[in-house]
Amino acid sequence: MDRITAYNKIVSLISPYCRDEVALKNVTENSTFLTDLRINSARLVDIVLGIEDEFGIEVDDQSADNIRTVGDAVNLILEKVNAEAVS
Amino acid sequence: MNSRNRVGNDIVDLSIADIQHKYLDKRFLIRVFSQFEQEAITQSIDKNIILWSIWAAKEAAFKALKKNVSELVFSHQKFTICKKTLIKLQTLQRFDCLTGVLHYNNQIPIFLSWRWINNAVHCIGLLIPDQIFFDSWDIIHSKIVKLDQSMDKKTKELLQKYLTERELISIQSDESLQTRVHAKHFVQSLDSKYKIEIIRPLLMKDKKESFSYPIVCTDKIFSSLYEISLSHDGFWCGIACSKFGKFEKHHV
Numbered sequence: 228m229d230r231i232t233a234y235n236k237i238v239s240l241i242s243p244y245c246r247d248e249v250a251l252k253n254v255t256e257n258s259t260f261l262t263d264l265r266i267n268s269a270r271l272v273d274i275v276l277g278i279e280d281e282f283g284i285e286v287d288d289q290s291a292d293n294i295r296t297v298g299d300a301v302n303l304i305l306e307k308v309n310a311e312a313v314s
Numbered sequence: 315m316n317s318r319n320r321v322g323n324d325i326v327d328l329s330i331a332d333i334q335h336k337y338l339d340k341r342f343l344i345r346v347f348s349q350f351e352q353e354a355i356t357q358s359i360d361k362n363i364i365l366w367s368i369w370a371a372k373e374a375a376f377k378a379l380k381k382n383v384s385e386l387v388f389s390h391q392k393f394t395i396c397k398k399t400l401i402k403l404q405t406l407q408r409f410d411c412l413t414g415v416l417h418y419n420n421q422i423p424i425f426l427s428w429r430w431i432n433n434a435v436h437c438i439g440l441l442i443p444d445q446i447f448f449d450s451w452d453i454i455h456s457k458i459v460k461l462d463q464s465m466d467k468k469t470k471e472l473l474q475k476y477l478t479e480r481e482l483i484s485i486q487s488d489e490s491l492q493t494r495v496h497a498k499h500f501v502q503s504l505d506s507k508y509k510i511e512i513i514r515p516l517l518m519k520d521k522k523e524s525f526s527y528p529i530v531c532t533d534k535i536f537s538s539l540y541e542i543s544l545s546h547d548g549f550w551c552g553i554a555c556s557k558f559g560k561f562e563k564h565h566v
Contacts, residue, residue, distance in 0.1 A: 288389035
């Protein structure tokens, strides 16, 4: 999977949980979930579950806790998806 | 591990539409709650209130413990409400206030105090290392305030003027501005001896910048006299504060 595909899928996943339309319109890989996108911690759990479903991967608590930005989520997905493809 | 007494708090706005039926989301329940907690939620009449009350407790406890254990990872399943507290919560006749206990990793107790107001649940988590019992909640000062969701420019400017430059650095939204102003006013009202500031210093971790938890400064100096925790969600903000000297024997 390439980075752009993973990024676009993540943005689609975030959309229903982000109430700030301006922030969503200006989203980049550097956007933070809590501050820039104003997505609270409960919605972040939903997004992690969405990532697991969408990409068929398991996101442990340590990995989930490290997700601060959209780019962090993309990195995590590519790392997990590519690792599974190799194995 | 740092051995200081710590306060954490969390507030959940129960009126927000998309959290109303979360108890039906099995994957969310399994990810976040222990088996006993799941049973308490699903067997309750007020499933939604119980779910978000337990959630708020876990968040508050995590915030308190994280201050002493900086590398702590938030594994919701490791923060479990004790069975006695769950029963009290489940059988509560009126959602007014309640105290209880949560354990981290089945070992470290974190004392809890819930308060329900209108459409919000506020929970304070208190960590007192080496203490297994606590009932002196009068040493914790807390406040729940309704936020202005449509703040005009003039009001915003007025609130910004109330904060110092280093307080403003970590303000990232209208909600955090209002929360900080309410908190500053609240702490100042508890103690007029000092000029209070509530700042969040910028930290660097793994080459990434982030703001630390809120710290109270008295007369521009970092102060260990106060312990504070702030939170906001939807229409509400929650503040929990304690003056250390009153319950930390080794501290002046």
